[in-house]
Amino acid sequence: MNESESIRAANLDHQPAQCDILVVGGGINGCGIARDLAGRGFKVMLCEQDDLAAHTSSASTKLIHGGLRYLEYYEFSLVRKALAEREVLLKSAPHIMWPLRFVMPHDPAMRPAWMIRAGLFLYDHLAKREVLPGSRSVDLRRHPAGAPLKARYKRGFVYSDGWVDDARLVVLNALDARAKGAQILTGTRCVAAQRDAEGWTCTLEAAGHPPRAVRARAIVNAAGPWAEAFLRGAATPAGGESLAKRSLRLVQGSHIVVPRMFEHDHAYIFQNPDQRIIFAIPYQQDFTLIGTTDLELEGHDPRAGRITPGEIDYLCEQASRYFERAITPADVVWTYSGVRPLLDDASGDPSAVTRDYLLERHTEAAPLLSVWGGKITTFRKLAEDAADAVGEMLNDRRPSWTEGAALAGGDLASWLPAEERRLPPDAQFERFVQEILRRHPWLDAALARRWARAYGTRIALVLGDAASMADLGTAVAPGVFERELRYLADEEWARTGQDVLWRRSKLGLHLSASAREDVEAWMRQHTDELARAGAH
Incomplete structure (x- = not known):
């Protein structure tokens, strides 16, 4: 029985579980906050009603970026903060984040060239850059990026931002939080939270399990699109008045x-x-x-x-x-x-609504911190600010630690010779792939690269004692072996084919419908086996 199942097996007839902080929400903000707090030595529990990154945090444009367009809305503080975070994140997990160059074809009917140049100058200089190159003009008639474009686009501008596998970023934070002592409960809703002067008594429900009581000194409401609903529903203040003082605008972004x-x-x-x-x-x-x-x-x-x-x-x-x-x-x-x-800032244009975050403290009795807004690029800074705020509300301040710390699997330099550990993050990754193949020459090269991207140095846990391709078990689908699926189920909270195919990976794009169903069937069988083992 793993950690999640043993916790869920308890029920309300037993003494409530005790923790310092209950984090509600398993998206990027919730997992980032749980990681930060656990790393400061707090006893942390996180509950997520569905899978990790099941909603907003796996449906971004998958960019680590300052937000060039926010300059037009004078969001200079947000852009500066995001620009500074780009390089912190790129260094923390170079297997799932890497630099990306962007080309903006110039259309004189849109914005004049001087305005674009001015914006890119600000973008280059609002925060320090060590990894990413600056912007420049390009002749699209000669640059490779001009070939797929219509001939009328003759001039363009190139600048830098970064790419991220957003759903895996959430999982990496959850893994790091667990490694530092946090309990991560997926498929578990906080259906009630009763507040008193000393803390919160919370009721957690997971399908197929009795309700569970948890006693927490503080709650962090990081429920994302459900943050307002949590305050209006589950969270009950000592005096009975609703804690919801703000409104969210739910804005759909489609790709x-x-x-x-x-x-x-x-x-x-x-x-x-x-x-x-x-x-x-x-x-x-x-x-x-x-x-x-x-x-x-x-x-x-x-x-x-x-x-x-x-x-x-x-x-x-x-x-x-x-x-x-x-x-x-x-x-x-x-x-x-x-x-x-x-x-909700009463703006008529959803594009103009700020992407910055706000941390709202509720201190009338036991502390509650609500997280409003935010963007994936600033999640680490948001988590740091949130952990600072929780410490202050508990009168238990503890130092921050995440800036400069690698995320789970992100310590690629530990696999490299000392002279290569100062290479840029993307160069480190290429050397890391070579090192995997040197240590495991029998491993298929394409599979080695995919696993290196997904798991970083945690590839050692996926491979285990395997010494040949046969040791990876049955190929459940092309390029998808039992050993990887077991790792995802046992280590990364994956329970369904959807978890594996569309969040822990994007294998769903590459596999046929029948192959996807084979993965789904394997995961269903494995999850049933875990449930039966837990029952005994």
Whole structure:
């Protein structure tokens, strides 16, 4: 019985479990906060009603970026903070994050060249850069990035940001939190939280298990799109008055994936006539990712977020303004939509709503910290600020530690000779792949690279004592072996084929429908076996 199952097996008839802080929400903010607090020595429990990164945190544009377009809204503080975080993150997990160069074709009908140059100058200099190169102008008639574009785009600008596997970033934070003592409970809802002067008595429910009582000194509400609903529903203050003083705007951002539109390794940022921008990004070797939209979500159910035909048409039309080869809805092989929980600032334009975060303290009795807004690039800083705030509210301040710390599997330099440990993060990764193949010459090279990207130095846990391809077990699907699926189930909280195919990886894009079903069936059987073992 693993940690999650042993905790769930207890029920309300026993003494409540004790922790310092209960974190509600297993997205990037919740897992980042749990990691930071656990690393400071607090006893932490995190509950997530679904899978880790099941919602917003696996549905981003997958960029570590300062937010170039936010400069037009004078969000200089947010951009500076995000720019500074880019390089901190790129160094912390170079297997799932790496530098990416962006090309902005110049359309004189959109923004004048001087305005773009001024914006990029600010972007280059608002924060210190060590890893990422600065911006420059390019002649698209000669640069490889000009080849897929319409001939009228003759000039462009190139600048740097970063790429991230967003869902794996969440899992890496959860792994690090667990390694530092946190308990991570997936498929577990906090259905009630009763507050008194000394702490919170919380009721956690997981499907197929009796309710569980937990006693916490403080709660962090990091429920993302459900943060407001948690305050209005589950969280009960000592005096009975609702804790919800703010409102969220739920804004849907949708993306489409089409077959690869270009051969080079740059991404594009396209300016649209409505003053918005979209990205076209190399994705999963064989595809191009295009997004995003900003659409106010009707109703208050974050699960209702689904791409609309209008959004598909919009993304196809705007990308086709630039690419020589037009994109149509028939080209779309996959879509996804994320619901962003943005603080309601009464702005009429969803694109103009701030992406910065706010930490709201509720200190009338036992502490409660609510996390509002935020973006994936600033999650570490948000988590650090949140942990500082919780420490202050508990009158138990403890030093921060995450800046400069590697995430789970991100310590690639530990596998390299001393003289190579100061290489740039992306160069470290290439040397890391070579080192894997040197230590395991029998391992298929393509599989070694995929596992290196997904697991970093934790590939040693995936491989275990394997000494040949046969030791990896049955190939459940092409390139998907039993040993990897067992690792994901036993170490990374994966329970379903969806968890494996669309969050722990994007193998779903590469496998046939029958192969996806084979993975689903294997995971179903393995999960059933775990449940039966736990029952005994």
